[in-house]
Amino acid sequence: MNIYITLDYELFFGSKSGTVEKCILEPTEELLKLTNPYGIKFTCFVDSGYLLALEKFKSDFRSLKSDYEKITQQIRYLADNGHGVELHIHPHWEDSYYDGAKWVFHTERYRLSNFSEEEIIDIISRYTKVLERISGKSPQAYRAGGWSAQPFGPIGKGLKKNGVLIDSTVYPGGKYLSNNQSFDFSRVDQYKTKYKFSNDLVKEDENGEFTEIPISSYKVPPWFFWKFVLIKFSKQSKHKAYGDGSAIKMAKSNVLKLLFSFSHSVVSIDGYKASLLNKAFRRYRTKTANNGNMVLIGHPKAFTRFSLKKLSNFMESTYRDHNYKTYQ
Numbered sequence: 001m002n003i004y005i006t007l008d009y010e011l012f013f014g015s016k017s018g019t020v021e022k023c024i025l026e027p028t029e030e031l032l033k034l035t036n037p038y039g040i041k042f043t044c045f046v047d048s049g050y051l052l053a054l055e056k057f058k059s060d061f062r063s064l065k066s067d068y069e070k071i072t073q074q075i076r077y078l079a080d081n082g083h084g085v086e087l088h089i090h091p092h093w094e095d096s097y098y099d100g101a102k103w104v105f106h107t108e109r110y111r112l113s114n115f116s117e118e119e120i121i122d123i124i125s126r127y128t129k130v131l132e133r134i135s136g137k138s139p140q141a142y143r144a145g146g147w148s149a150q151p152f153g154p155i156g157k158g159l160k161k162n163g164v165l166i167d168s169t170v171y172p173g174g175k176y177l178s179n180n181q182s183f184d185f186s187r188v189d190q191y192k193t194k195y196k197f198s199n200d201l202v203k204e205d206e207n208g209e210f211t212e213i214p215i216s217s218y219k220v221p222p223w224f225f226w227k228f229v230l231i232k233f234s235k236q237s238k239h240k241a242y243g244d245g246s247a248i249k250m251a252k253s254n255v256l257k258l259l260f261s262f263s264h265s266v267v268s269i270d271g272y273k274a275s276l277l278n279k280a281f282r283r284y285r286t287k288t289a290n291n292g293n294m295v296l297i298g299h300p301k302a303f304t305r306f307s308l309k310k311l312s313n314f315m316e317s318t319y320r321d322h323n324y325k326t327y328q
Contacts, residue, residue, distance in 0.1 A: 001285055001322045004213070004295040005040070005269070005311075006168065007031075008088055008143065010047035011245060012301060017103040018245020020067045025074055027242040027300035034312050040324045043084030045143040045168075046075060048127035049093030051134060057098045064098060072134050079135040084326030087131060087164055090145035091115060091123055107248065110180040111148040112155055124158030141166035141213075141327035146181040147174065152201045156210060166327050167201055168295060171215040173264025178251045190217060190264075191284065193292035213327070215295045216267040218280040225258045228272050238309075241271065243301030269298035274307035277314045 009024060011017040028044070035042060054068040079085045091114070095106040112120050132138050142155075142164050149155055149169040159165065169183075172190040176183055188202050193216075196208035231239050257263060265273065267280040277296070284294045298307075315324075 001288065001290055002293045002325050003318065003322050004168075004293065004325055004327075005035070005042035006084075006143070006215070006295060006297050007042060007044045008047070008145075008297065008299045009044040010088065010090065010145075010299065010301070011050060011103070012243060012247050013090065013092070013105050013107065014246035014248045016244075016246045017105070018243045018301060020071055023243040023245055023301035025070060027303040028074060028078075030242070030303065030308060031300070031311075034308060034315065038315055038319045038324075040315060040319060041082045041084065041326050042324075043086055043141075043326045044075070044078060045086045045088035045141075046131055046135075047088050047090055047093075047145070048131045049090050049123075051130045052126065053093050053096065053098070053103075055130070061098060061100065075135050079137050082326075084141070084328055085131065085135040085137060085139065086141040086143070086168075086327055087124075087128055087139040088143050088145060089123065089127055092145075094123065107180050110146060111182060112144065113148065113151060113182070117154040117157070120154045121158040121161060124155070124164075125162055128162040128164065137328070139164055141168050143167070144169045144183075147171065147176070147183045147185075148181050149201055150183055153199045156199060160209065165209060166211050166213060167197075168213045168215060168327070170201060170212055171217040171264065171266045171297075173217050173219065174266070175264075176254060178254065180248055185214075188214065191287040191292065193284070193288055193294070213293055213295060215297050216280060216284060216293075217264045218267050218276055218283070219262055220265045220276070221262055222258065222260050224276075229259075231272050238306045239272065239304050241301065242303050243299075245301065266297045267294070269296050269307055269311045270302035271304050271307050274310035277310055278317075281314070281318070 011023050058065040058068045092107045092110045170185045172188040174185040195204045198205045198208040
């Protein structure tokens with residue numbers, strides 16, 4: 001089986017962004033300590049709008065100049081050492097700014113679909129170019145911020161223009177609608193781990209120009225999230241996230257759905273969700289006859305000592321017999 005470890009390499013977007021050190025740099029360094037002994041390479045889907053925002057404001061604020069130097073140094077190190085550096089887009093950076101003390105986020109246009117087709121193509125082009133310039137490599141794959149890549153048509157035009165023909169946004173069974181996010185992957189076969197598509201990323205087209213490599217998903221019972229809540233309130237140090245910011249709050253209706261009905265979750269290396277790694281792997285290995293793809297997703301800001309330990313155990317049990325890959 002091919003295994004992809006993928007990270008959404010980004011800050012928080014709630015009332016407090018958190019620092020680049022705690023949300024991105026330090027937890028990524030901790031991951032490197034775990035993967036290096038095995039020779040495993042992972043992929044960072046870099047929030048490229050953040051890079052452009054740093055470039056825009058760093059001449060006015062010394063702290064941002066320092067943040068820019070630190071994050072570009074890590075991105076170059078990752079690219080130079082064989083890790084994947086791919087395109088991740090949160091377009092609300094177009095409307096956000098630094099006020100001298102903190103990032104001020106305006107998330108009214110959190111999805112690319114909130115922009116015109118011309119604006120979408122321009123955003124994708126600018127974000128691709130800054131990532132290319134900093135990493136020294138052309139991105140091959142894209143992941144939408146908040147999984148919100150629908151409708152795909154205009155996005156596809158921008159990606160094709162910039163030579164990005166792999167998408168890894170879909171997670172089968174996922175469905176969510178809020179003021180910020182919107183996606184519906186409920187029609188995607190959970191164990192179809194690679195397929196071609198054209199203008200609709202949830203509709204297979206064997207002659208399509210784009211390739212989808214979905215994030216792996218797992219059907220979880222509501223009591224899993226009750227335990228998730230209890231662990232959060234227990235405040236055990238091993239479950240404390242590295243990140244020091246706050247996320248955009250989930251709509252209450254969606255919280256209730258998680259707590260009272262079965263739902264599909266990404267196979268994640270974040271927090272308590274990492275406890276599902278081995279169960280999900282066994283399911284994918286069985287259902288795909290051991291020759292499919294398993295795509296893990298994580299966010300450095302959401303890593304915990306517990307989740308990294310679970311990932312370390314997972315890598316130890318799989319690296320000899322399975323292929324760890326990037327999209328390059």
